[in-house]
Amino acid sequence: MYTDLLHLLLGLLLAVFVHRPSNRPADLEQPAATIDGIDVSSYLPEAHRPVRAAFVVLVRNSELVGMKRAMRQIEDRFNHKFNYPYVFLNDMPFTEEFKTETAAMTRANVTFGVIPQEHWSYPAWINQTYAGECRQEMHKQGVFYALTESYRHMCRFNSGFFFRHPLLDEIDYYWRIEPDVEYSCDIDYDPFLFMHRRGIKYGYTIALHEYPETIPTLWKTVKEFVTSNPEFVRHPAGYSWLSQDGGETYNGCHFWSNFEIGSLAFFRSPEYLAYFDYLDRAGGFFYERWGDAPVHAIAAALMLRKEEVHWFEDIGYYHNPWTNCPQSAESRLRCHCDPAKSAVHHYWASCTKDWLLLPDTAPKDDTAAE
Numbered sequence: 001m002y003t004d005l006l007h008l009l010l011g012l013l014l015a016v017f018v019h020r021p022s023n024r025p026a027d028l029e030q031p032a033a034t035i036d037g038i039d040v041s042s043y044l045p046e047a048h049r050p051v052r053a054a055f056v057v058l059v060r061n062s063e064l065v066g067m068k069r070a071m072r073q074i075e076d077r078f079n080h081k082f083n084y085p086y087v088f089l090n091d092m093p094f095t096e097e098f099k100t101e102t103a104a105m106t107r108a109n110v111t112f113g114v115i116p117q118e119h120w121s122y123p124a125w126i127n128q129t130y131a132g133e134c135r136q137e138m139h140k141q142g143v144f145y146a147l148t149e150s151y152r153h154m155c156r157f158n159s160g161f162f163f164r165h166p167l168l169d170e171i172d173y174y175w176r177i178e179p180d181v182e183y184s185c186d187i188d189y190d191p192f193l194f195m196h197r198r199g200i201k202y203g204y205t206i207a208l209h210e211y212p213e214t215i216p217t218l219w220k221t222v223k224e225f226v227t228s229n230p231e232f233v234r235h236p237a238g239y240s241w242l243s244q245d246g247g248e249t250y251n252g253c254h255f256w257s258n259f260e261i262g263s264l265a266f267f268r269s270p271e272y273l274a275y276f277d278y279l280d281r282a283g284g285f286f287y288e289r290w291g292d293a294p295v296h297a298i299a300a301a302l303m304l305r306k307e308e309v310h311w312f313e314d315i316g317y318y319h320n321p322w323t324n325c326p327q328s329a330e331s332r333l334r335c336h337c338d339p340a341k342s343a344v345h346h347y348w349a350s351c352t353k354d355w356l357l358l359p360d361t362a363p364k365d366d367t368a369a370e
């Protein structure tokens with residue numbers, strides 16, 4: 001009896017002194033924890049959600065253990081409270097083992113899809129003999145992933161097709177995860193709702209410079225596309241993030257796409273689809289090794305306003321070899337990463353700071369914003 005009372009008092013004291021400040025953005029703070037009658041501090045697996053969203057994961061069966069490692073952290077740091085569903089995609093059928101063991105990591109709904117063959121194969125206009133010669137040439141130059149064909153299909157799929165998969169038909173926002181990534185901070189608010197309420201279309205944690213050897217003709221192709229489709233550029237200030245010489249050459253700045261929280265409407269827009277189609281016909285996904293990260297980032301920089309792109313500074317994240325780790329004193333109480341190791345301190349990742357320095361500009365055509 002007395003011990004119960006003591007425990008209760010001790011608990012209350014602890015609650016007062018070990019108060020953990022919230023990292024919840026101010027506009028989700030009020031009123032209390034409900035918005036439109038929905039408790040936004042957590043959702044049960046079957047609860048109604050204010051945003052139609054999911055984790056979207058392209059992964060191989062052989063990466064099961066790394067996938068579970070990543071999921072375990074996502075769940076413990078965030079999703080055990082929010083229960084957003086997972087959509088797993090693969091160019092091959094998932095094994096029973098993969099399905100059972102990943103489903104066991106979460107209470108949320110988990111679905112598994114196979115990618116349609118036309119989204120993971122050579123288009124008719126690609127000369128595969130020539131593509132093979134190009135791979136050998138890049139290999140001689142010591143380019144990473146020079147020889148692999150599957151890597152190129154992966155980059156092309158992530159550039160132009162993931163958002164068309166039928167399992168995402170009812171989904172408006174996605175959060176991309178990969179096997180073996182780490183999440184090092186408690187996330188005690190809903191990033192999807194945060195983006196939705198502020199009209200943010202694309203969120204990232206780390207921005208880097210691309211290896212130029214993988215994209216020799218990407219920028220030239222983008223400029224050709226823009227010349228015949230000037231309406232694509234709704235954010236001309238984005239050029240100064242992509243180029244240091246007035247648009248002559250691409251500086252390689254891109255958002256590292258292994259982490260992305262984004263609006264699918266952005267990728268499904270006629271402008272983005274036309275852009276992807278133009279790049280695809282130019283052949284650089286196969287004759288070079290264009291990554292989905294620069295392809296997404298060039299579109300985001302030119303199509304979205306500065307305010308529609310958000311740096312999730314507060315989300316502790318690691319994908320070999322880069323880390324994003326929040327700097328504030330508050331974050332040390334909810335993170336296990338080292339703030340000194342955050343990529344923002346490194347010159348190769350200066351693109352994050354450069355984005356924040358862009359001027360706030362009105363879009364060319366506000367009515368096209370939705």
Ligand SMILES: Nc1nc2c(ncn2[C@@H]2O[C@H](COP(=O)(O)OP(=O)(O)O)[C@@H](O)[C@H]2O)c(=O)[nH]1
Binds near residue numbers: 060090091092177
């Ligand atoms: N299903 C499938 N997924 C792949 C394939 N290649 C890469 N991926 C996935 O695509 C993402 C990026 O690949 P990854 O090997 O991590 O490339 P990196 O991050 O650029 O080194 C990861 O989620 C992989 O699991 C593939 O051939 N098949």
Ligand SMILES: *[C@@H]1O[C@H](CO)[C@@H](O)[C@H](O)[C@H]1NC(C)=O
Binds near residue numbers: 085109110111170
């Ligand atoms: C899981 O999601 C799929 C696809 O949205 C849906 O068809 C299925 O009914 C859901 N399962 C459960 C148990 O909610």
Ligand SMILES: *[C@@H]1O[C@H](CO)[C@@H](O)[C@H](O)[C@H]1NC(C)=O
Binds near residue numbers: 128133
């Ligand atoms: C395909 O590329 C090979 C190797 O570069 C070349 O010899 C061949 O003529 C090309 N085929 C066509 C149809 O362009």
Ligand SMILES: [Mg+2]
Binds near residue numbers: 258
């Ligand atoms: Mg990876």
